[in-house]
Amino acid sequence: MNVPTEHLLALAAILFSLGVLGFLTRKNLIIVLASIELMLNAANLTFVAGSRAWAAEGVTGGSPLQGPIFSLFVILVAAAEAAVGLALIIALYRLKQSVALDSAGELKG
Amino acid sequence: MLSQYGPILILIALVLGFAAGNLVISELLGKKTSAIGKADAYECGMGSIGNARLRLSIHFYLVAVLFILFDVESLLLIPWAVSAKFFEAQGVGGIVFTEIVGFVAVLGIGLAYVWNKGGLSWDR
Amino acid sequence: MNAYIEQMGLIAPELVLTALSLFVLTWDLLKKGRNSDHIGYATLVGLAVTGWLLLQQWGMLGDKGTQTAFGMVTIDRFGTFFKLFTVGSMAVVTLFVMLDKNERKHGIGEYYFLLIGASIGAFFMVSTNNLLLLMLGLELLSLASYSLAGFHKGSKRSAEAALKYIVFGGLSAGVMLYGISLLYGLTGTLDLGLMGHAPEGSGAVSLATQFDASPIPVAIAVVLVLAGFAYKVSVVPFHFWTPDVYEGAPTPVTTFLAVGSKAAGFAALLRFVGALFLTDGVDASIVAYGDRIGFLLAILAAITMTLGNLSALRQGSLKRMLAYSSIAHAGYVLMGAASMTSEGFAAAMFYLAAYYCMNLGAFGFLIYFEGVTGKDDIDSLKGMGWRHPVVAWSMVVFLVALTGLPPTVGFYGKLILFYAAIDAGLAWLVIIAAINSVISLFYYFRVAKSMFLTEPVPQVPMRQHGLAGILCVLAVVTVLAGLGAFKDPLRGWADEGPASLEIYATDAGSR
Numbered sequence: 001m002n003v004p005t006e007h008l009l010a011l012a013a014i015l016f017s018l019g020v021l022g023f024l025t026r027k028n029l030i031i032v033l034a035s036i037e038l039m040l041n042a043a044n045l046t047f048v049a050g051s052r053a054w055a056a057e058g059v060t061g062g063s064p065l066q067g068p069i070f071s072l073f074v075i076l077v078a079a080a081e082a083a084v085g086l087a088l089i090i091a092l093y094r095l096k097q098s099v100a101l102d103s104a105g106e107l108k109g
Numbered sequence: 110m111l112s113q114y115g116p117i118l119i120l121i122a123l124v125l126g127f128a129a130g131n132l133v134i135s136e137l138l139g140k141k142t143s144a145i146g147k148a149d150a151y152e153c154g155m156g157s158i159g160n161a162r163l164r165l166s167i168h169f170y171l172v173a174v175l176f177i178l179f180d181v182e183s184l185l186l187i188p189w190a191v192s193a194k195f196f197e198a199q200g201v202g203g204i205v206f207t208e209i210v211g212f213v214a215v216l217g218i219g220l221a222y223v224w225n226k227g228g229l230s231w232d233r
Numbered sequence: 234m235n236a237y238i239e240q241m242g243l244i245a246p247e248l249v250l251t252a253l254s255l256f257v258l259t260w261d262l263l264k265k266g267r268n269s270d271h272i273g274y275a276t277l278v279g280l281a282v283t284g285w286l287l288l289q290q291w292g293m294l295g296d297k298g299t300q301t302a303f304g305m306v307t308i309d310r311f312g313t314f315f316k317l318f319t320v321g322s323m324a325v326v327t328l329f330v331m332l333d334k335n336e337r338k339h340g341i342g343e344y345y346f347l348l349i350g351a352s353i354g355a356f357f358m359v360s361t362n363n364l365l366l367l368m369l370g371l372e373l374l375s376l377a378s379y380s381l382a383g384f385h386k387g388s389k390r391s392a393e394a395a396l397k398y399i400v401f402g403g404l405s406a407g408v409m410l411y412g413i414s415l416l417y418g419l420t421g422t423l424d425l426g427l428m429g430h431a432p433e434g435s436g437a438v439s440l441a442t443q444f445d446a447s448p449i450p451v452a453i454a455v456v457l458v459l460a461g462f463a464y465k466v467s468v469v470p471f472h473f474w475t476p477d478v479y480e481g482a483p484t485p486v487t488t489f490l491a492v493g494s495k496a497a498g499f500a501a502l503l504r505f506v507g508a509l510f511l512t513d514g515v516d517a518s519i520v521a522y523g524d525r526i527g528f529l530l531a532i533l534a535a536i537t538m539t540l541g542n543l544s545a546l547r548q549g550s551l552k553r554m555l556a557y558s559s560i561a562h563a564g565y566v567l568m569g570a571a572s573m574t575s576e577g578f579a580a581a582m583f584y585l586a587a588y589y590c591m592n593l594g595a596f597g598f599l600i601y602f603e604g605v606t607g608k609d610d611i612d613s614l615k616g617m618g619w620r621h622p623v624v625a626w627s628m629v630v631f632l633v634a635l636t637g638l639p640p641t642v643g644f645y646g647k648l649i650l651f652y653a654a655i656d657a658g659l660a661w662l663v664i665i666a667a668i669n670s671v672i673s674l675f676y677y678f679r680v681a682k683s684m685f686l687t688e689p690v691p692q693v694p695m696r697q698h699g700l701a702g703i704l705c706v707l708a709v710v711t712v713l714a715g716l717g718a719f720k721d722p723l724r725g726w727a728d729e730g731p732a733s734l735e736i737y738a739t740d741a742g743s744r
Contacts, residue, residue: 009418016411023404032400039407043414050418066423069188070365074410077372079181081406083174084379085399090167091383092392101400201237218255225262 008049016042029092029099033085040078044071168231175223182216240301243308246286246316247356253279254349261342269341273331276345277324284320287313304424305363311730312360314582315500318589319359322492323352325593325703329485332699333600344384348489351377355497362425362508364413367501371409371465375402378494382482394481401464401474409461415454419443425508440509444522455509455526462505465498466563469537476544479556484603487552488596491559496585499566503578506530506570507731511578523573527657530571535665538564542672551602552609554676555595558635561673562588565666568650572657578731580646580653586723587634587646587711594631594707598624601700611683618685624701625684627708632677634711637670641711642723649724 015038022035051067093099189209196205223229241248256279257272264271291313298309330344354373361367379402383395413423420428422437431439444451464471479487510523541561548554566588569581599609601624606613618625634643647670651663 012411012414016407019407020404029396029400033403036400036403036407039404040410043407043410046411046414046418050414050421053418054421065188065191066365067417070414070417070423072184072188073365073369076181076184077369077406079177080372080376081399081403083178084376085403086170086174088379088383088392088395088399090170091386092396095387095389095392204237215255218259222258222262 005049005053012042012045027101029089037078040074044074047071243301246283249283250353254346258346272342272345276327280320280324287317305366307362314730315359316356319352319355319493322589326485326489329600347377347381358497359500364423381486384483390481394478397474398478405461405464408457412454412457429508462502466495467560468533468563469540472560475560476553476556480553484600492589492592527571527573531659531662534564534567534571538669542669545676549610551611568654572653574657575731577653579728580649582730583727584646584650587642590711591631591634597704598628604697614683615687624704627704629681630708630711636674636677
């Protein structure tokens with residue numbers, strides 16, 4: 001009843017692609033940030049899957065917990081990035097009354 | 110057999126005690142008011158009936174983000190807790206404990222900063 | 234117990250910086266944002282202590298690096314080289330903030346706190362072989378930079394710059410982390426040394442071995458990680474954000490982004506590429522795929538410098554022009570990495586050192602100029618040469634250095650980059666770079682022409698003596714560093730960096 005590693009990796013790849021797709025196609029800044037979170041979670045899933053697969057083979061380059069711990073840090077980074085990102089979105093909203101990526105058009109050239 | 114689950118029992122007792130204790134303390138020390146708002150099903154600052162597309166105060170967002178940040182930062186205690194035994198076996202338990210105290214102190218400075226800047230006060 | 238504390242001593246500069254950042258933040262809280270000049274001075278003192286500790290460390294380190302914190306932190310001359318320049322540029326940026334009349338009103342404690350935080354990130358980023366710490370350092374640097382870019386809260390341009398920066402920065406972080414997770418899945422380790430060369434019994438599989446078995450996943454993972462670095466150092470096709478962010482951000486922050494942040498990104502890029510692909514002396518299997526990565530970097534370098542220079546030609550704003558010029562310079566530095574030899578890496582390090590001097594100067598001039606006129610377009614420069622001769626002549630020195638003409642450090646830096654690239658068989662890249670240097674002459678000369686050869690426009694005769702003094706010193710350094718007495722030690726330093734890196738990469742497994 002074990003989920004094969006390939007399935008986990010495929011799921012992660014799909015999540016990552018969805019994130020990139022969302023980033024490229026959506027105009028709402030909040031959704032763009034959410035897409036980035038999706039990509040980070042794809043990385044998390046790959047870390048955990050990789051860690052499990054290596055542990056099953058008895059191979060642990062350094063420490064068996066490297067993968068899961070890395071994903072803890074990724075979660076941390078994601079939260080910090082979301083906090084700063086949302087704060088900046090609010091700063092822009094106060095000046096422009098909009099959260100669309102297009103509303104950021106002051107700088108060109 | 111049962112002794113193996115001892116820590117879990119203690120944890121359950123702690124959790125229940127914490128919840129009950131908070132209720133009791135707020136009952137004993139809290140100021141009692143009765144208003145229409147208090148009778149609402151969800152007592153979180155907004156009317157529970159009405160249009161869902163209403164504008165929220167920015168304070169909700171601010172408090173939520175602050176909560177998330179401190180919540181996630183305390184996540185970093187987990188890797189420390191996992192490796193603490195190893196360090197104690199190495200004879201450097203004291204130093205490693207000092208390090209985590211330093212980490213919490215840094216978080217404390219962050220909290221002091223937020224507090225001082227008025228991030229926690231509701232009516233400003 | 235004592236050994237443990239001794240090991241902590243190796244990261245003393247980082248600890249001092251961390252303490253400094255907390256001190257600055259707390260002091261600002263207690264002072265309630267008043268009288269921020271004292272905080273600026275405290276920052277300078279802290280940076281001086283850090284610099285002194287780094288110099289001590291440089292003296293103690295041998296050819297070979299040492300590791301501390303259970304292999305998480307690698308202290309070697311390569312990293313210390315970049316840390317020294319980071320501290321130096323931080324000190325200059327702090328002075329810019331303190332002396333610039335536009336920034337003074339914003340120059341509150343958080344400004345310094347974020348700048349120090351960014352340099353702590355840069356410090357850890359350049360001194361680790363572990364991808365976890367590298368990523369954390371990079372994120373710390375990035376998060377502080379995002380906030381700094383949006384520091385002028387009421388300004389639309391500043392808010393927009395910060396937002397563009399974080400949106401594209403978030404994308405690159407996601408791409409890079411996914412790449413790192415794939416690398417971890419492929420090799421079973423996060424240590425770059427083990428990834429490059431895993432000995433028997435180390436419990437990891439080297440990337441070269443995996444490349445022989447399944448080349449495509451390895452290629453994807455490496456390209457994804459390189460994309461993250463390419464964003465940080467603004468290499469085409471990940472350069473979109475650079476002109477907008479540089480233009481919208483407060484100018485001292487732009488200075489830091491163009492100098493400190495970019496150099497730290499290059500340091501991490503060189504370490505990554507060096508550990509995995511440096512061709513000197515490691516297995517033959519690495520040579521095979523290292524060359525392909527080298528070729529990829531060479532193509533990126535050619536496109537980056539050409540696009541940066543051509544776009545810089547048609548800019549009306551000096552700030553935007555310098556942004557495109559910094560993209561072009563990223564292309565030159567990438568030549569060193571593309572050559573895939575220790576010689577090329579040393580050349581890239583030397584050029585980055587030169588880049589610190591000349592770009593700090595050029596952006597310092599921009600701050601002075603904005604302070605005088607309130608504008609940043611090249612046409613408003615008219616008459617600067619006659620009204621502010623000292624500053625204008627300093628700028629001429631920086632422009633000469635940026636173009637890469639003797640007798641400045643820019644010329645010598647380009648020379649050794651070209652030599653290294655020719656030795657690595659990249660003669661075509663050198664020809665493109667030479668053509669690009671000629672193109673860059675046009676737009677750099679336009680600035681000088683505007684300052685000296687056109688009729689002065691009426692200006693408020695305002696002078697900022699402090700800034701002018703710093704610019705003068707930087708100009709003198711830029712010239713001297715290109716001449717014998719100063720050049721040779723700098724060259725020596727740069728040469729020792731990759732040496733420590735290379736020995737480290739081959740011996741990684743034996744510790």
